[in-house]
Amino acid sequence: MQVATMIREISEGAHRRGVGDAACFEWLARRLIEPPEIERVRVFGAAFTSAQAEPAAEMPVPMADTATAAPPSSVGAIRSFGPPFAFGDLRPCASWVFAEADSIAGETIPAGRIGVLIRIRVSYAIVWVLLVGPKDGALQQRVEALSAGLAAVVPALTAHLNPRNPQRLRSEFFARLVDRPPEPSGRDLEPICRAWRDVSGATFAWLWLHNDLTGDYELSCAVGESARPPLPPRRHAPGDGSLGRYASRVLRPVLVEDAATWTRRLDGDEYRVLMRDTLAEMGMRAVLCVPVCFPGAAPRGAGRGGCSLVSLHAPDSGKFVAHDDEMLMLMGRVTALCIDHANQSEQNAILVDLNRIAQRYLAQTGGRPAEARSKYLRELIDLIRQRLRVGAVSVFYRTGIEPQVECIASTGLIDLATNRPLPEDRLGEARYAAGERNTGTCFDTSAPIIKTHEVDVKYREARRHAGGQAENPALYVPIPDPLDEQKDGRALGVIRCYDHTSLVFPDALSNFDGQEVENLRFIAEQVGPVLRTFDKRIHRERTIGVLKHDLYAPLSMMRDTIEELIADQQAGRPPNPFHLKDLQVSTRVTSNLVEQLDPDPGAVREVNALPTYLEGDIVARLCDMMGHLAWKQKRMKIRYDGFREVPKLRIDPVLVERAIYNLLSNAIKYGSPSSTIEVIAEKLENGSGYGVHVRNFGIGIEPSDRPHIFRPGFRARRARQTAMGAGLGLSIARKAMQANGGEIDVTQLNNPTTFTLYFPDHLRVIG
Amino acid sequence: MSNEKPIVLFVDDEPAFAQRYVEELEKHFQVVYLTDAGEALNVLVRRATEIKALILDVMMPTPKDVPDSETDDGFETGLWLLQAFRGVPGSRWLMPVVILTNRRTDLIHDGLRRRKIDESGVVVYRKIDMPAFALPRRLQALMEAKRR
Numbered sequence: 052m053q054v055a056t057m058i059r060e061i062s063e064g065a066h067r068r069g070v071g072d073a074a075c076f077e078w079l080a081r082r083l084i085e086p087p088e089i090e091r092v093r094v095f096g097a098a099f100t101s102a103q104a105e106p107a108a109e110m111p112v113p114m115a116d117t118a119t120a121a122p123p124s125s126v127g128a129i130r131s132f133g134p135p136f137a138f139g140d141l142r143p144c145a146s147w148v149f150a151e152a153d154s155i156a157g158e159t160i161p162a163g164r165i166g167v168l169i170r171i172r173v174s175y176a177i178v179w180v181l182l183v184g185p186k187d188g189a190l191q192q193r194v195e196a197l198s199a200g201l202a203a204v205v206p207a208l209t210a211h212l213n214p215r216n217p218q219r220l221r222s223e224f225f226a227r228l229v230d231r232p233p234e235p236s237g238r239d240l241e242p243i244c245r246a247w248r249d250v251s252g253a254t255f256a257w258l259w260l261h262n263d264l265t266g267d268y269e270l271s272c273a274v275g276e277s278a279r280p281p282l283p284p285r286r287h288a289p290g291d292g293s294l295g296r297y298a299s300r301v302l303r304p305v306l307v308e309d310a311a312t313w314t315r316r317l318d319g320d321e322y323r324v325l326m327r328d329t330l331a332e333m334g335m336r337a338v339l340c341v342p343v344c345f346p347g348a349a350p351r352g353a354g355r356g357g358c359s360l361v362s363l364h365a366p367d368s369g370k371f372v373a374h375d376d377e378m379l380m381l382m383g384r385v386t387a388l389c390i391d392h393a394n395q396s397e398q399n400a401i402l403v404d405l406n407r408i409a410q411r412y413l414a415q416t417g418g419r420p421a422e423a424r425s426k427y428l429r430e431l432i433d434l435i436r437q438r439l440r441v442g443a444v445s446v447f448y449r450t451g452i453e454p455q456v457e458c459i460a461s462t463g464l465i466d467l468a469t470n471r472p473l474p475e476d477r478l479g480e481a482r483y484a485a486g487e488r489n490t491g492t493c494f495d496t497s498a499p500i501i502k503t504h505e506v507d508v509k510y511r512e513a514r515r516h517a518g519g520q521a522e523n524p525a526l527y528v529p530i531p532d533p534l535d536e537q538k539d540g541r542a543l544g545v546i547r548c549y550d551h552t553s554l555v556f557p558d559a560l561s562n563f564d565g566q567e568v569e570n571l572r573f574i575a576e577q578v579g580p581v582l583r584t585f586d587k588r589i590h591r592e593r594t595i596g597v598l599k600h601d602l603y604a605p606l607s608m609m610r611d612t613i614e615e616l617i618a619d620q621q622a623g624r625p626p627n628p629f630h631l632k633d634l635q636v637s638t639r640v641t642s643n644l645v646e647q648l649d650p651d652p653g654a655v656r657e658v659n660a661l662p663t664y665l666e667g668d669i670v671a672r673l674c675d676m677m678g679h680l681a682w683k684q685k686r687m688k689i690r691y692d693g694f695r696e697v698p699k700l701r702i703d704p705v706l707v708e709r710a711i712y713n714l715l716s717n718a719i720k721y722g723s724p725s726s727t728i729e730v731i732a733e734k735l736e737n738g739s740g741y742g743v744h745v746r747n748f749g750i751g752i753e754p755s756d757r758p759h760i761f762r763p764g765f766r767a768r769r770a771r772q773t774a775m776g777a778g779l780g781l782s783i784a785r786k787a788m789q790a791n792g793g794e795i796d797v798t799q800l801n802n803p804t805t806f807t808l809y810f811p812d813h814l815r816v817i818g
Numbered sequence: 819m820s821n822e823k824p825i826v827l828f829v830d831d832e833p834a835f836a837q838r839y840v841e842e843l844e845k846h847f848q849v850v851y852l853t854d855a856g857e858a859l860n861v862l863v864r865r866a867t868e869i870k871a872l873i874l875d876v877m878m879p880t881p882k883d884v885p886d887s888e889t890d891d892g893f894e895t896g897l898w899l900l901q902a903f904r905g906v907p908g909s910r911w912l913m914p915v916v917i918l919t920n921r922r923t924d925l926i927h928d929g930l931r932r933r934k935i936d937e938s939g940v941v942v943y944r945k946i947d948m949p950a951f952a953l954p955r956r957l958q959a960l961m962e963a964k965r966r
Contacts, residue, residue, distance in 0.1 A: 476887040478858050596893065596921075603920035603946045604835035611838040611950045636834075692907035770881050774831065775892050 080115040083182065088163070088189045092117045093181040124781050165190055169198050398573050404434055405574065405701075409581045420588035428460035429584070431578060435546065436462070440569060445481075445547045448582055454593045456545065457482055459582075590764050594647075597777040602644045605637035612637070632679045639676060643712055653763035653779045655706060655786045662816045663704045665698045666732060670711060670743060674730050677715040685724040689715070692731045698741050700814045707808075710784040710795060714745040714806050717781070720774040721804075722749035729803070740811040744798070751801035760797065761785045823848045824870035826957065828917070829858040829899065831878040838950040839873075839918070846954045847871075855895045856881025862903050866912055871957055874899065876919040876926060893921075894929050900940070901933045914960040915950075917942040939964065 080092040094115040160166040165186040171178045180201055184190040334751065412427035432444045445461035458481040464473045473481060610634045616626050647653075664667065674691040681687035718728045729746040752760060756767045766778040781795075788795045792814055799805035826847040830836040833853060843849045850869070852858045852897070855878050862869065876896035880889040884916045889895040896917060903909055917926055930937055941960065 210961075477885060479887065480885070593891070593893075597877075599922045603944075604832055607945045608835050608838060608945075613950065614949065680834055683837060685833065771886065771892065772879050774879055775877055813820075 052611065063554060066596060080117050080180075083180070084117055087185065088193065089182050089184045091183040093183075095179040095181070110160075132691070167194050167197075169194075169201050171201050182744070218762065352756065397570065400437055401570060401574060402436075402577065404438075405431075405577045408434065409577075413581065413584060420585055420592055424585040426588065427581070431574075432460060432462060435571070435574060438451065438574075446578075446807045447482075447545050447547065448586070482778040546571060546578070594764075594777040594779065598647055599642055600775070602641060605640040605644075609634060609637045609641075632676070636676055636680045639712070640680075643709060643716075646709065647779060647783070653786070654783050655709070655783060655790055658703045658706060660701045660703050660791070662699055663702050663707070665700050665702070665707070665741065665743075666694050668704055668706050670730065670732055673708060673711050673715060677712070677719065681715075681719045681722075681728060685722065686718055687719060687722055687724065687726055687728060689730060690726045692729065693732065694732045696734065698734070698810075699816045700741070702793075702810070703787075703815050704816060706791060707793075708782070710787040710808065711743065711745070713780040713784040714795075714808075718745055718747035718749070718804075720776070721770060722747040732735055740809055740814070742810075743808040744805055745808075746799075746803035746805045748803050751804050752797060754800060757797065761795075822963070825850060825865075826860065826871045826873060827852070827862060828873045828895070829853075829855060829862075829868045829878070830873075830875040831855075832875075836875075836945055839953055842950040843873075843954050843957070846958065853878075853881075854881060855889075855899045856884065859899050862899075864904060866903075866906065866909060869913055871913050871916065871961055873916045873918055873957070876917060876921055876929075890929075894933075897926070897933055897935065900930075901935050904935055911939075913939070914957075914964045915940045916953075916957060916960065918945055918948065919943075920945050936962055955962045 080094050083089060083092045092115075160183060163186055164183055167182045167190060169180045169182070171180070174200075182190065182197070257375070261597060408427060408430040412423045412430075415423045428446055435444045443462045445464065446459055447456040448459045449456045458478040461478055461481075464478060464481050612630050615630050616634075619626050619630075646656075671691060671693060674689050678689040681689055715728065715730075722728060726748045729744070731744045731746070733742055733744075734740075735742050750769045750773055753769070756765075759765045760767070761781050763782040764778045765782075766776060770776070785795050788808060792811060794809045796807055796808045796809075797805065824847055826841065826843060826849050828836065828840060828849050830839075830849045830851075830878050831853045833851070836851070840849050847870075850861065853862065859881075862872065874896040877893055878895040880886050880892050884898070886892070889898045896919065900915060900917075917940065919926060919942070921944075923944060927937075930940065936953045943956075955960055
């Protein structure tokens with residue numbers, strides 16, 4: 052069956068007979084029957100409003116059934132086709148599902164037969180077509196073609212149904228189609244319409260907007276002076292729909308294919324389309340009609356977007372003046388107005404839902420923030436599935452711990468290595484891979500990446516029934532990164548979706564239309580700050596946990612050391628110098644940790660610079676004290692190679708000590724047992740200042756981690772496997788050095804790992 | 819039965835701060851001190867019958883080849899170790915377990931329940947409330963109770 056032929060036949064047939072939905076679907080059902088492949092066809096429909104996407108309580112209404120003897124003549128007859136089935140049975144489902152020797156959508160499939168349920172979504176409704184045929188594989192082979200054909204035919208069919216015309220047959224299906232998003236009002240459009248008339252030199256200008264619901268063009272605004280258009284003898288107010296009824300009678304609805312052709316013409320600067328034949332009935336001698344196609348509106352059925360028309364009327368065609376630029380500019384204004392309007396009504400509804408769930412979980416102060424975030428994400432995914440009618444959704448986010456975008460929530464991911472679903476607590480292993488036909492967010496990581504793909508369970512089942520491989524076409528929606536606010540140009544995260552149709556038709560890049568991509572971008576923009584807030588809370592909770600844990604260790608040691616010293620004193624022994632050193636180290640460790648107990652644990656206080664001997668006051672003393680800790684911890688030694696000429700610098704001794712302490716503490720934590728840490732202090736050869744190098748042999752630093760090591764909260768994988776920590780040491784060290792006018796950097800990554808502190812010469816105190 | 823001191827396995831990632839406990843324990847026990855939870859699990863499984871008591875820190879780095887999610891990013895490495903060991907049949911009857919931590923004890927009990935670890939034979943002490951000199955005595959009492 053040729054789809055184009057079918058559309059033409061249906062549209063012409065429907066128009067000629069002047070019949071509506073029930074007859075159309077009856078016609079469709081009978082047209083579909085092709086023995087021996089298809090024995091029976093049933094059609095169901097359900098409508099939903101834009102504000103209330105796919106409500107669970109909605110029941111599909113039977114529309115047509117080839118098993119009944121006579122075509123329906125009334126609503127009552129339509130309803131008698133059979134019991135409605137529960138919407139919930141089918142949602143969410145792929146665009147088509149199979150059932151063998153079982154029931155599908157309330158219909159029992161007899162033994163030896165197979166049923167295919169094809170789902171077609173039009174702008175405000177869903178139509179299901181159930182095909183039943185022998186189980187010999189013929190139906191299975193054709194199902195993709197049938198599904199594609201129906202996906203094209205049904206929107207064209209519904210485009211011809213005018214629910215407001217009482218002469219046509221109506222069913223509950225279309226009776227529900229009343230809650231439409233508001234259109235731009237006549238007041239908004241009038242100045243544009245007026246400008247159009249003036250620019251073109253016409254005496255009268257009309258603005259026709261496409262009605263998504265009916266597929267017709269409706270007259271939304273009319274401006275004229277001397278000539279009155281031949282309107283019917285009743286009063287028409289802009290935007291009340293009454294003009295639309297008139298318009299739909301006089302102006303033939305334009306099929307999507309035509310609109311697409313017009314768009315192409317528009318690109319080629321040939322946007323004038325004269326519709327003399329049609330408009331001659333109206334007594335006009337010359338009319339200029341200009342189609343306005345919404346940018347980004349994919350030709351996906353007669354759905355939202357579509358196109359609008361401007362018609363200009365003049366008593367004779369010679370009066371038209373070509374002002375192409377002005378005309379195009381005005382068209383752009385109408386387009387923007389319509390898009391704004393459509394977006395606003397839908398995005399406002401989305402915003403209300405987004406705010407509701409964000410508020411619910413951000414307001415939870417008790418409990419762990421990680422749990423609140425995962426609950427939030429679950430609801431968010433539900434919301435995205437509902438709003439965008441998508442099958443699979445995954446949310447990726449860049450956590451502070453590692454420099455990669457990890458999956459933090461998903462409807463399901465399959466690990467291609469094992470072909471098994473990733474459990475929820477291991478979703479983080481799925482990282483965002485760059486350059487794999489992805490969402491356009493370039494993310495660079497050298498970390499191993501688990502190859503995954505999103506799955507839609509129903510889709511896999513359908514493929515299995517169809518005897519095909521459950522291989523999932525890896526298609527992504529091209530979404531520019533919405534969360535790219537980092538200075539280094541990397542994304543904070545991304546929301547990735549598949550819609551059902553791209554799962555089924557792997558050839559199409561995506562069946563998302565411009566509006567849906569726009570909505571997804573809108574959602575991502577709203578979600579970004581919420582996720583960042585959760586991230587901060589999770590990070591703070593973690594940092595406080597680590598600091599508290601770390602604080603108790605030196606406190607316990609001080610307590611036990613004091614016990615020993617008291618015992619020594621009671622026995623009349625001199626205090627053990629080893630114990631005194633323990634106390635010294637413990638207090639130093641404690642004070643460093645207490646400094647971090649701050650609402651912002653990575654902050655450093657204001658600088659209080661004093662003339663300080665860098666060597667005697669700080670470096671040498673710290674090396675001696677930390678040498679004791681290094682020995683106790685890992686039998687490590689610290690070798691200090693001091694300055695030849697001792698500098699006196701104007702620096703804050705506490706902050707600089709903190710920086711060097713953090714470097715030494717890391718050198719012990721991540722150094723190999725029994726190795727030697729070298730601290731070399733020197734005057735730089737070029738005379739620009741002084742350098743203190745801290746070298747250790749240990750786990751080293753991965754080259755890919757180098758840009759991130761000074762970021763607060765960052766901890767490399769190997770570091771996490773070696774010691775606990777909050778990932779603040781290096782970031783604090785850098786802040787402390789920079790506050791003093793110095794700098795810190797890593798000068799060698801591995802064996803030895805070398806960090807260098809620079810003190811510029813101008814810090815030197817002369818005399 | 820020889821007069822050898824019973825063997826105690828002590829797992830803690832901070833040797834400098836665990837040293838005082840080890841010194842006190844060594845007066846009464848043979849202490850096997852390990853800083854790596856993965857290595858500790860190996861020793862524990864291989865020599866389960868020889869080890870008479872287990873002392874565990876909770877917050878420790880995640881062992882290599884173990885996903886971070888298993889240990890809650892290192893916050894529950896000790897509990898992960900205990901959970902893995904308790905998977906060995908009969909292990910719950912073998913030895914008393916002392917969880918010696920600086921985390922809040924209610925969080926530890928929550929973790930034990932979440933991981934479905936049988937709490938019989940497991941006691942939780944905070945390091946700050948447990949001076950080094952008191953630990954051996956407490957451990958002996960627990961081992962005595964276990965024998966009975």
